[in-house]
Amino acid sequence: xxxxxxxxxxxxxxxxxxxxxxxxxxxxxxxxxxxxxxxxxxxxxxxxxxxxxxxxxxxxxxxxxxxxxxxxxxxxxxxxxxxxxxxxxxxxxxxxxxxxxxxxxxxxxxxxxxxxxxxxxxxxxxxxxxxxxxxxxxxxxxxxxxxxxxxxxxxxxxxxxxxxxxxxxxxxxxxxxxxxxxxxxxxxxxxxxxxxxxxxxxxxxxxxxxxxxxxxxxxxxxxxxxxxxxxxxxxxxxxxxxxxxxxxxxxxxxxxxxxxxxxxxxxxxxxxxxxxxxxxxxxxxxxxxxxxxxxxxxxxxxxxxxxxxxxxxxxxxxxxxxxxxxxxxxxxxxxxxxxxxxxxxxxxxxxxxxxxxxxxxxxxxxxxxxxxxxxxxxxxxxxxxxxxxxxxxxxxxxxxxxxxxxxxxxxxxxxxxxxxxxxxxxxxxxxxxxxxxxxxxxxxxxxxxxxxxxxxxxxxxxxxxxxxxxxxxxxxxxxxxxxxxxxxxxxxxxxxxxxxxxxxxxxxxxxxxxxxxxxxxxxxxxxxxxxxxx
Ligand code: GLU
Numbered sequence: 399x400x401x402x403x404x405x406x407x408x409x410x411x412x413x414x415x416x417x418x419x420x421x422x423x424x425x426x427x428x429x430x431x432x433x434x435x436x437x438x439x440x441x442x443x444x445x446x447x448x449x450x451x452x453x454x455x456x457x458x459x460x461x462x463x464x465x466x467x468x469x470x471x472x473x474x475x476x477x478x479x480x481x482x483x484x485x486x487x488x489x490x491x492x493x494x495x496x497x498x499x500x501x502x503x504x505x506x507x508x509x510x511x512x513x514x515x516x517x518x519x520x521x522x523x524x525x526x527x528x529x530x531x532x533x534x535x536x537x538x539x540x541x542x543x544x545x546x547x548x549x550x551x552x553x554x555x556x557x558x559x560x561x562x563x564x565x566x567x568x569x570x571x572x573x574x575x576x577x578x579x580x581x582x583x584x585x586x587x588x589x590x591x592x593x594x595x596x597x598x599x600x601x602x603x604x605x606x607x608x609x610x611x612x613x614x615x616x617x618x619x620x621x622x623x624x625x626x627x628x629x630x631x632x633x634x635x636x637x638x639x640x641x642x643x644x645x646x647x648x649x650x651x652x653x654x655x656x657x658x659x660x661x662x663x664x665x666x667x668x669x670x671x672x673x674x675x676x677x678x679x680x681x682x683x684x685x686x687x688x689x690x691x692x693x694x695x696x697x698x699x700x701x702x703x704x705x706x707x708x709x710x711x712x713x714x715x716x717x718x719x720x721x722x723x724x725x726x727x728x729x730x731x732x733x734x735x736x737x738x739x740x741x742x743x744x745x746x747x748x749x750x751x752x753x754x755x756x757x758x759x760x761x762x763x764x765x766x767x768x769x770x771x772x773x774x775x776x777x778x779x780x781x782x783x784x785x786x787x788x789x790x791x792x793x794x795x796x797x798x799x800x801x802x803x804x805x806x807x808x809x810x811x812x813x814x815x816x817x818x819x820x821x822x823x824x825x826x827x828x829x830x831x832x833x834x835x836x837x838x839x840x841x842x843x844x845x846x847x848x849x850x851x852x853x854x855x856x857x858x859x860x861x862x863x864x865x866x867x868x869x870x871x872x873x874x875x876x877x878x879x880x881x882x883x884x885x886x887x888x889x890x891x892x893x894x895x896x897x898x899x900x901x902x903x904x905x906x907x908x909x910x911x912x913x914x915x916x917x918x919x920x921x922x923x924x925x926x927x928x929x930x931x932x
Contacts, residue, residue, distance in 0.1 A: 440495025447548030450500035460502035466798040478808035505557035518542040552576025552623035566838030572803035576622040589864030597868025599630035601891035615648040619681040627680035647674035661692035686716035699723040711799040712885040733869035734802040735854035745790040806852040814844035
């Protein structure tokens with residue numbers, strides 16, 4: 399009697415085991431082709447890559463949530479898609495969907511995630527696969543991604559571009575400015591709505607010349623963005639046409655996965671050449687914070703005159719609670735405008751109306767410094783979120799500097815798809831079979847030929863390398879009448895430098911001249927320098 403009972407028990411145990419295995423396998427299969435992501439349905443799907451989280455430390459792939467570079471930019475893509483889907487002129491009868499992934503600000507992690515985008519193109523023929531009961535298996539078909547918006551960091555875009563080109567998936571970045579990406583033989587499916595850093599480096603040289611400085615140091619984050627940016631700056635600064643040129647006192651590099659000591663060492667090194675106080679900083683956000691923090695630790699706030707690249711721009715996260723050390727910094731940002739429609743969209747987002755963003759609850763907790771659930775990972779507060787908090791009222795909100803470019807990149811993709819649909823499906827209102835089977839090469843051609851007025855009413859165009867023209871706004875992080883310093887627009891660079899206001903360093907004001915005439919030999923006493931405006 400005992401034997402049949404045991405066998406029956408074992409049988410049901412096996413069934414449970416198999417069911418669990420199958421479920422686990424299914425989840426795993428789902429995970430491989432669709433990891434944690436934002437997904438909206440549409441006849442055509444765009445991929446999106448955003449640094450929703452910073453790099454993790456101590457082996458963890460992902461770290462803290464990035465409110466500006468991550469959440470705001472991701473929402474800018476969702477906003478642009480909503481606008482396009484409501485527009486009856488642009489892509490009529492076609493809904494654009496999205497599959498948005500987190501890069502965790504790390505090239506290798508982004509590469510893994512991006513396999514999702516190519517999954518539909520490498521799905522094997524399973525027609526002869528049968529389950530043990532003879533039935534054909536049910537496969538969840540991954541959606542085909544026609545183009546990808548992203549990524550932010552140059553190194554991430556480079557890594558992802560290498561795989562997307564193999565599958566002919568066009569990519570448009572809203573922030574990657576690394577000069578390397580202009581190489582149209584290696585990155586032929588890559589385009590961007592921001593200018594390459596060769597222009598940004600020229601703008602920096604021109605700023606230094608206008609201020610009459612001739613002795614500067616540089617700091618770069620290890621990788622294509624920082625190193626190549628500084629390389630372009632060094633090259634241009636040596637070029638003739640300026641009496642004496644610009645001498646580089648020190649060229650420092652912050653390694654990947656830096657420790658506190660790396661930043662401290664960099665500051666100590668900079669202090670060795672004390673007459674060079676101007677420091678060009680071409681670094682990612684984490685490194686900017688690291689360097690400013692180390693300056694504070696060394697008690698040298700106010701000593702350095704920072705000139706920060708676009709990754710500093712007008713962001714608050716790299717300087718948060720380090721404002722005193724950042725005061726005086728001159729920063730650069732590709733020319734842009736604040737998009738009013740986005741402000742309205744973003745500040746109206748709530749936990750109820752924004753369920754499509756899988757990272758929104760985490761953002762909510764971070765933004766309002768509260769906990770939604772008792773199981774929340776946020777440990778630095780016990781305050782409960784009410785859900786009634788409002789962005790911009792209960793928390794500070796300022797539009798991040800590259801929101802416009804995210805919107806422009808999505809529109810560039812939409813305009814290209816629109817024109818392609820008109821040519822390939824002349825008598826068909828939606829996506830016709832010719833368009834379904836069209837190669838990515840075809841879409842790329844339409845992207846490169848597109849020209850339209852972007853979200854800020856400025857033209858969006860690509861040159862033969864897929865780059866946008868070099869246009870920048872210049873800012874200085876200045877003390878204002880209120881107690882907190884602010885970024886103030888001080889000029890622009892469009893082929894040449896135009897400074898329209900005076901720059902303040904330390905106690906005195908430095909009136910900058912854009913005449914390019916060298917006026918003082920070094921920056922040793924920049925606090926006392928007064929350069930006359932022309
Ligand atoms: N331009 C930077 C890069 O190419 C990214 C800056 C940003 O994300 O704001 O790495």
